[in-house]
Amino acid sequence: xIEIDGLTKRYGGTTVVDAVDLRVPTGSIxxxxxxxxxxxxxxxxMINRLVEPSAGTVRIDGRLTTxxxxxxxxxxxGYVIQGNGLFPHRTVAENxxxxxxxxxxxxxxxxxxIEQLLLLFGLDPQIHxxxxxxxxxxxQQQRVGVARALAAGPSVLLMDEPFxxxxxxxxxxxxxxxxxxxxxxxxxxxxxTHDMDEAFLLADRIAVLDNxxxxxxxxxxxxxxxxxxxxxxxLTGTADRALRLLSLDTVMVAMAPGHADxxxxxxxxxxxxxxxxxIWAGVRAATVCGADGEVVGQVTLEAILARGAxxx
Amino acid sequence: xxxxxxxxxxVWLSVIAFLWRPSAFAAVFxxxxxxxxxxxxxxxxxxxxxxxxxxxxxxxxALSAVIAVLLAVVVTRGxxxxxxxxxRSLVSIGQTFPPVAVLAVAVPLVGFGSxxxxxxxxxYGLLPVFENALTGLAELPASxxxxxxxxxxxxxxxxxxxxxxxxxxxxVEGLRQTLVISVGTATLGSTVAAKGLGEVIIAGLLSDNTxxxxxxxxxxxxxxxxxxxxxxxxxxxxxxxQG
Numbered sequence: 001x002i003e004i005d006g007l008t009k010r011y012g013g014t015t016v017v018d019a020v021d022l023r024v025p026t027g028s029i030x031x032x033x034x035x036x037x038x039x040x041x042x043x044x045x046m047i048n049r050l051v052e053p054s055a056g057t058v059r060i061d062g063r064l065t066t067x068x069x070x071x072x073x074x075x076x077x078g079y080v081i082q083g084n085g086l087f088p089h090r091t092v093a094e095n096x097x098x099x100x101x102x103x104x105x106x107x108x109x110x111x112x113x114i115e116q117l118l119l120l121f122g123l124d125p126q127i128h129x130x131x132x133x134x135x136x137x138x139x140q141q142q143r144v145g146v147a148r149a150l151a152a153g154p155s156v157l158l159m160d161e162p163f164x165x166x167x168x169x170x171x172x173x174x175x176x177x178x179x180x181x182x183x184x185x186x187x188x189x190x191x192x193t194h195d196m197d198e199a200f201l202l203a204d205r206i207a208v209l210d211n212x213x214x215x216x217x218x219x220x221x222x223x224x225x226x227x228x229x230x231x232x233x234x235l236t237g238t239a240d241r242a243l244r245l246l247s248l249d250t251v252m253v254a255m256a257p258g259h260a261d262x263x264x265x266x267x268x269x270x271x272x273x274x275x276x277x278x279i280w281a282g283v284r285a286a287t288v289c290g291a292d293g294e295v296v297g298q299v300t301l302e303a304i305l306a307r308g309a310x311x312x
Numbered sequence: 313x314x315x316x317x318x319x320x321x322x323v324w325l326s327v328i329a330f331l332w333r334p335s336a337f338a339a340v341f342x343x344x345x346x347x348x349x350x351x352x353x354x355x356x357x358x359x360x361x362x363x364x365x366x367x368x369x370x371x372x373x374a375l376s377a378v379i380a381v382l383l384a385v386v387v388t389r390g391x392x393x394x395x396x397x398x399x400r401s402l403v404s405i406g407q408t409f410p411p412v413a414v415l416a417v418a419v420p421l422v423g424f425g426s427x428x429x430x431x432x433x434x435x436y437g438l439l440p441v442f443e444n445a446l447t448g449l450a451e452l453p454a455s456x457x458x459x460x461x462x463x464x465x466x467x468x469x470x471x472x473x474x475x476x477x478x479x480x481x482x483x484v485e486g487l488r489q490t491l492v493i494s495v496g497t498a499t500l501g502s503t504v505a506a507k508g509l510g511e512v513i514i515a516g517l518l519s520d521n522t523x524x525x526x527x528x529x530x531x532x533x534x535x536x537x538x539x540x541x542x543x544x545x546x547x548x549x550x551x552x553x554q555g
Binding site for chain 2: 088134
């Protein structure tokens with residue numbers, strides 16, 4: 001649990017972050033969104049004290065972040081930045097070992113951890129461990145960056161536009177991978193992004209920041225159906241909000257008993273993708289299959305459309 | 313054997329052979345003497361002088377490198393940043409000052425011998441290392457430095473394990489320039505009685521013996537080339553790969 005109270009940052013006369021209160025539940029993902037200059041990065045960087053707050057407090061698992069030296073605090077918090085920030089003169093293994101080494105782990109424990117993380121991130125320890133960052137692809141570098149941040153098993157992971165430098169295909173893969181790894185490790189994640197799709201895809205809760213003030217902190221669905229202000233709707237976009245809403249639910253919730261001819265869809269697919277598939281195939285219903293390919297029911301165009309309009 | 317290795321070995325062997333048995337090379341230098349003057353420098357041991365020359369150069373370069381890197385580290389962080397412009401001009405002045413003038417100023421203060429030569433060489437060698445260390449430290453990628461802070465390195469760990477290794481190639485390049493300049497400049501030290509190869513050149517000039525001038529000049533030049541080459545190779549071995 002991260003508890004942020006009255007957190008404020010002023011530079012001279014300008015207030016960059018203005019009295020923000022935020023509760024990030026343990027094991028959840030919170031996305032901080034906002035236009036550039038909204039103070040979202042500054043807010044994130046005050047959590048691990050890369051920026052020292054002008055006022056207000058941050059507690060992680062009940063403990064004030066000011067209770068220990070900033071560098072000791074940061075060793076307990078994972079931090080991932082855009083462009084990965086890997087140390088170019090250190091191998092992948094050495095990069096990942098950075099924090100465990102500073103914490104005085106034994107060599108055996110560090111080696112085991114490196115191998116475990118590389119496998120978790122789909123990298124081959126035999127091939128990649130001794131490579132330099134420059135010898136990896138952009139997507140691989142990004143994964144090593146996250147692996148390094150998670151090396152010492154932090155309970156909190158902070159990410160500042162972590163996928164910003166990746167091309168769209170690799171970015172989509174990185175996002176789903178992060179979601180899967182987070183569900184496995186139960187790490188509390190705070191991610192700063194200006195990409196609304198990314199926020200809606202990853203986050204359990206979204207904090208909307210504008211001019212340093214927190215406009216709304218809510219579940220993604222609530223942001224669409226009950227925006228706190230016109231600025232929030234402007235930021236999340238109104239033209240495609242019905243589709244965005246559909247993207248937050250899976251086929252499972254709109255499913256009915258029975259089966260349809262022809263098209264088959266997976267139960268874990270988002271309603272938005274299911275709608276697209278139905279339109280593309282020119283049919284009004286599709287059979288829904290479970291994880292093992294067994295038929296579990298059917299979904300109709302009407303049922304999906306009803307979900308998209310359900311919140312009005 | 314590759315041509316570069318072959319050439320390098322040949323140069324090293326001829327220098328060592330010449331310093332070990334200078335008299336064996338008398339026939340080579342005889343055409344440059346006249347009136348029966350000696351073809352090989354005979355007022356001291358050439359190997360001794362070359363070693364003294366090398367020692368002075370290495371010591372002076374090590375001193376200027378330590379001072380220059382420390383200075384560059386201090387002026388690239390914290391309150392030291394305020395001194396960046398001042399230290400830049402101070403070190404530039406050190407280099408615009410002719411070494412002979414530094415010697416002339418130093419002798420009344422510290423007397424004759426190796427000390428005034430050392431002072432001149434150290435002052436003269438500061439700039440290349442300082443400039444390069446400054447560029448190397450000031451132009452590190454911001455994302456790498458932010459990552460170093462982000463993973464919880466303290467200022468010392470960040471400097472030692474990230475900044476200096478990454479600035480290393482540039483610092484070594486500056487060290488190389490300083491070494492080459494110092495080998496040449498150190499010959500002037502002989503005018504204030506510092507032991508070195510300058511003695512051979514000066515003796516040749518005074519007695520109108522071109523063979524002496526050639527021996528001093530060649531040894532100095534070859535020493536500069538061999539050091540330049542050696543530093544490059546040591547650097548490649550010591551410095552981290554960066555992909």
